[in-house]
Amino acid sequence: MEAQPPSRNIRQGIPLGTITLTGAILAVATLGLRGQDDHHTTSKRIPAQKTTSPNLTSEFRGLFDGLEASPDRFRKKLPEVLDLYAKARRERRESTAIDFARTLLRRVRDSELAAESREVIHLHAARTGNWLEAAAQLPFSQTVIDGSRELNSLRISSFLAVLANDVSAAEAMLDRASQLPSLQRVRGEFLERGERLALVGRKLSKSARQELAISGADDLVLLDFWSIFCQPCLEELPDLRRLDRIFRTANGRIVGLTLDTDLKAVERFTKNHTIPWSTVQPSQPLLEELRITTVPCAILARGDGVIVATDVPIRELVDGWQEYALRLRPDGPGASAE
Numbered sequence: 001m002e003a004q005p006p007s008r009n010i011r012q013g014i015p016l017g018t019i020t021l022t023g024a025i026l027a028v029a030t031l032g033l034r035g036q037d038d039h040h041t042t043s044k045r046i047p048a049q050k051t052t053s054p055n056l057t058s059e060f061r062g063l064f065d066g067l068e069a070s071p072d073r074f075r076k077k078l079p080e081v082l083d084l085y086a087k088a089r090r091e092r093r094e095s096t097a098i099d100f101a102r103t104l105l106r107r108v109r110d111s112e113l114a115a116e117s118r119e120v121i122h123l124h125a126a127r128t129g130n131w132l133e134a135a136a137q138l139p140f141s142q143t144v145i146d147g148s149r150e151l152n153s154l155r156i157s158s159f160l161a162v163l164a165n166d167v168s169a170a171e172a173m174l175d176r177a178s179q180l181p182s183l184q185r186v187r188g189e190f191l192e193r194g195e196r197l198a199l200v201g202r203k204l205s206k207s208a209r210q211e212l213a214i215s216g217a218d219d220l221v222l223l224d225f226w227s228i229f230c231q232p233c234l235e236e237l238p239d240l241r242r243l244d245r246i247f248r249t250a251n252g253r254i255v256g257l258t259l260d261t262d263l264k265a266v267e268r269f270t271k272n273h274t275i276p277w278s279t280v281q282p283s284q285p286l287l288e289e290l291r292i293t294t295v296p297c298a299i300l301a302r303g304d305g306v307i308v309a310t311d312v313p314i315r316e317l318v319d320g321w322q323e324y325a326l327r328l329r330p331d332g333p334g335a336s337a338e
Contacts, residue, residue: 057096059084064100071107078113085116092319094124115141119153126157131169138173139182147186150177155313158193162309163327167200189294196291196299196310204305208286212255216303220252220328222312223299225282225292227259228269233296237273239314244277246321251303257282259295300328 063081067074081104088097101117101124108114118140125134134157140149154177161170171194177183178190204214214221224240226233244254256279258266263281270279282292290299298312308328317324 056084056087056091056093060088060097060100064103067100067103067107074104074108075110075113078110081113082116085120088120089123092127092316094120094127098124111141111143115149119149122153122157126160129164129166131161131166131173135173135176138177139180142182144182144185147183147189150183151186151189152313154190154193155311156316158197158311159309159313159316162197162200163324167197171197192291192294193311196297199290199299199307199310202307204301204307205289208289209305211283211286214301214303214305218251218253218303220247220250220308221301221303222247222252222254223257223290223301224254225257225259225290225295225297225299227295228266229260230295236296236314237275239318241276242318243314243321246318250321250325253277255280257286259292302328 063077063084066077085097085101088094097120101120104113105117105121118137122134122137122140125131125137138150138154140153144150154173157173158170161167161173174190174194174197178187178194183190204212209215212221212223222243224236226236228234240254243252247253254277256270256275256277258279258281260266260281266279266281269275287293297310298314299307300309300312300317301307
């Protein structure tokens with residue numbers, strides 16, 4: 001098989017060809033192989049949703065009252081605010097923080113709090129279909145370090161726009177991000193994602209369907225492009241395992257597509273870390289058809305080969321599966337595309 005072109009870690013901009021084996025080992029060590037033990041299970045039960053925080057609304061109300069009473073002293077509560085913001089994002093409940101976030105932006109001058117608040121407002125706007133407000137929050141900070149915060153959140157908001165049948169909104173958000181001076185370091189990643197959005201609604205070529213064994217037997221197929229040398233790829237493994245368990249009851253399938261050239265090393269890795277789905281090396285024509293030059297990248301297709309989403313945020317898909325499954329059904333938008 002023809003050697004694959006070097007790919008870059010989209011969150012760190014590192015060419016995969018330059019990452020050493022030591023780096024890969026350190027990446028695995030950092031990951032800690034979370035969730036490895038529970039992947040031997042053959043249970044057919046869909047895993048329960050993550051436990052939510054019932055008092056999240058009241059906790060934000062308490063912070064809101066404190067902010068109104070004494071904004072100057074409020075900076076001391078930064079750790080508490082960051083913790084609650086993280087909970088709201090993790091539970092997909094940014095709505096509980098929206099009033100607080102908007103008030104905080106007006107009353108407190110703190111770059112970190114401002115960035116966190118804009119991210120929460122961005123995600124809330126995306127979940128409610130307010131794409132203009134979502135785009136207006138970019139960039140989250142005027143002192144962007146590596147753009148990872150914007151890359152991660154736009155992965156979610158673009159996915160939500162695609163599921164809302166508004167690909168143009170996703171394109172507009174990515175286009176805005178690519179033009180911002182503070183995000184020029186990751187401009188290429190935003191542009192690449194925007195180019196892949198053109199694939200939504202299209203049908204994989206016959207040769208691609210044959211290569212991926214897509215014949216209509218599955219309702220959904222997730223194409224996960226990754227590398228054993230890509231730390232963000234490894235960090236997604238626990239969520240991919242959760243998705244694999246869901247797919248067992250939802251007639252879905254994951255196909256791992258490694259951009260590594262040492263297939264024996266990949267085989268050892270998948271065996272040692274109990275990765276149950278198949279992993280293959282994609283052909284060059286497939287990479288070109290799907291416009292893959294960076295990892296991680298996940299593309300979701302229906303069993304008939306129609307692409308329904310690109311650059312899928314795995315954790316978001318898993319956490320919101322009960323909602324998203326209805327939008328991804330085989331008779332949904334684009335199912336008849338050729």
